Every structure is written in structure tokens, then in C-alpha cells.
Amino acid sequence: MWWFVIGYVIGHIGFMLGSMPILAVGGALFLYGAYVVVYGKPREE
Numbered sequence: 001m002w003w004f005v006i007g008y009v010i011g012h013i014g015f016m017l018g019s020m021p022i023l024a025v026g027g028a029l030f031l032y033g034a035y036v037v038v039y040g041k042p043r044e045e
Contacts, residue, residue, distance in 0.1 A: 004033040 011026025 002033075004030060004037075007031075007033055 007026050007028070007030030009026070011023055011030060014020070014022030014024070014026050
């Protein structure tokens with residue numbers, strides 16, 4: 001579940017800085033968090 005928070009924070013920082021790579025990384029982490037929740041992976045941190 002923390003991937004949602006981490007991804008959102010990183011994505012928000014990237015958006016504020018206008019940095020697309022940082023925004024992309026945040027988005028990727030956010031989508032990974034969504035994937036973990038939807039498919040119920042056991043390795044949640």
C-alpha cells in the first residue's frame with residue numbers, strides 16, 4: 001500500500017519541478033502499487 005504514497009509523492013515532486021523523468025518514475029511506482037492491490041501479490045511492504 002505504501003507504493004501509492006511513495007509514487008504519488010515522487011510524481012508530485014516531479015510535476016512541481018517540471019521533470020518528466022521523475023514524474024514517470026512516480027507514475028510507474030503508483031501503477032505498480034495499483035497492480036499489487038488488484039492482483040494481491042503477497043510481497044507488500
